[in-house]
Amino acid sequence: MNKTELQSLQPVVYQTLHNALKNDSLSHCYLFVGPTGTSKFETAVLLAQSLICPETEDGWACQQCIQCIRIEENNYADYILIDGSKESIKGERIMNLQYQFAQTALEKAGRKIFIINSCENMTLKAANSLLKFIEEPSANLTGIFITTSLDNVLPTIASRCQVINFKPLSKEVYFRKARDSGLDELNAHIVSQLVNSPAEIVSLKENETYQSALYHFIEFMFEYLKSPENGVIYLQEYGFREAIKENERRKDRDTFGYFLDIADIFVNDYFSGHQPDDESWSSLLKTAADKNFDFTSFLQTISETRDALNRSANIGLLTDQMLYKMMGGTS
Template identity: 30%
Template sequence: MSSLKLRQKRVLDFFHRQQLKNMTSHAYLLNGKNTDELAKYMAKSILCQQQTPGYCDHCSDCLNVEREEHASLIIVNPDEERIKKENILELKSELSQTALEKRQKRVYIIHNVDAATPSALNSLLKFLEEPSSDITAILTAQSLNRVLDTIQSRCLILTLDEEQQDVLRKKALEEGYDELMIHAYLELENDWEGLEKRLNDKESAQLFDAVNDFLSVYSNSKIEAASLYNAVLNNHMKVDLNKFSESLKMMFRLTDNYDLKSIIVDIQDRIRPGVSVKLLIDQFSYMVSEREML
């Protein structure tokens, strides 16, 4: 597991800080290849009652998760077959039963949601729209482009650090694109076709500029940064829910400020179909401004 901690230090550092503050999210979407080990690590960490952050790896909870025999852990698609609606309905049925372990926390892992059938994704979406405080979802995908935007907006997306990203970054730099913009867009794309298209898209550039300008001002004046961001997204760009969600994902990747990351996670959890994007941007701006008054 030490190898995982080295390879995914950025992702795990954030997850550990969430644990220490008792602020783990209700749903995670792990974006990248070789996500199985990280998914199991997170499941162990959530279910282990002996150690926080992380896990002890010797209690009955840890051992049962490792054997995939824990009564409070459900794994969907372990054999990497295409997920069908029936799989999601079966998951719902299992989770409706009372957890058998002492602690009522439960975790389910769904591998390769990007390969699920449309009916399965729609069924999963309805499930994610009504999260339960005692259930944590861990979804994995190799390509975000094949995951419904509405599902992405229900999850905290954690993009794994992989060699493929280094290849894409190097290729984009050789093509003459801005390094910071490349870094931000790699949170949204993990293949060259998608990355190149976004790097040449005018609206994506405007969104990146709004995020970058916000972060540039944030360290000096949170109120001014919030006001600027609100004005650009609400008045100038008039973004929809998906574009607002994309801006939050880029901001999450570009900032090292834990308080700001916590606000982003909170707002992402509120994104729902039909929710006013203006209201969400206003709430984000208020929460950011409030930090300056503390």
């Protein structure tokens, strides 16, 4: 995350921090609030870098000097990162932070910075201990708390922070980023509906189970629209049968999950009138419409199958049940 990306993705956040950095009017504590995938953590790291970077430009870190790199690598003596997304934050961890920051700053910049990610996962003991610490902060200390929900943060902590709200990224932003990453229009369109953060675009782009699901869905629909029997035969022969090995079962489950997600996007494209610049996808939508394909019932079947997927490990059986409903079955 650099300042240009931040300005593009979160313009209000950018301007708020830019003014504070430029005018040297930073709060001693910030609380970054917003949904998953809104670059809260990346922005916190950028702010930390900007506070210690010797080569700042218009207040922002260069992100290339050794000090910025050390922050990025979590290897800076006066910088502490506590990640509550992996486990609860206990009182002992906060006491260690307080002890370390009670000492003289070790780095030349003289600033001490801490980031607490998923701060809502602090135990009450940890939160109360930290509260005493931030009530009377030293002049060279900056704390950054990160959460997905303000309601889950202890009010006495939130009240001592400047709250900065991060807005959810639009699907259009994800689509542009997917296209910039090299995806064709159809994949960019589908991926943008599935991800919750820019980082997920790359991982999904390279995900074999996603690619397999997209291929199988398109082939299945072409066959099904020729005749429902053809669609049944296709999935029974090439689709999701119950695997013997555990790793194959997990892979089939993931692929089937993506298959349902893609089916959902297909139906939504029909109802919204959206047609990506892709011949096979557009052809499927047109053929389905011409043949009076029952999109409403299909959407219901997708929803019911997804619910069943959360409860059942037998992908072969779920596939058969889905096909049965598509063929007009009632149970």
